[in-house]
Amino acid sequence: MWYLLCFTATRFNYVLSFLDKENMEVYCPKRITRYLRPDKVNSYRDKESPAFPGYLFIKTDFESYHPSNFAKCRYIHGLVNFGGKPAVIKDEDIERVRKCEAGYQFEHVSSSDNDYQCDAWRNILRNDDPDVRLKKMIEYLNLQRKEAA
Known part of the structure; x- marks a missing residue:
């Protein structure tokens, strides 16, 4: 199952390294932002940064990895509850995010998916x-939880 892990944003690489050592599957959606280069006129650079x-997003099984183990890393605050x-984030939602991140227009999503x-x-x-992206994602996940209950 997939879960949403909260950590200190400035310690991204440290947290990724820790999760890699713990053999955790991790997914971090990225966004590309374009900014004007200060050294050239009418020239832009692309910068890749985390969407959230x-x-x-981490995929784990609590049978084999207890959430208390995240306390080993001081920059991890825990799972979103x-x-x-x-x-819990469904596999289908992770696939939707991946396709959206890759630039798909969701035409390749199966017909069973809800528009x-x-x-x-x-x-x-x-x-x-x-901040708005994060707020909307949390609202969406909360709505999904309520609909599933």
């Missing part, structure tokens, strides 16, 4: 403000 700074339970869910992820990732 301070958050990673709703109602005292870790927020609302595809549009929701597309709208989340299109937002330029990382």
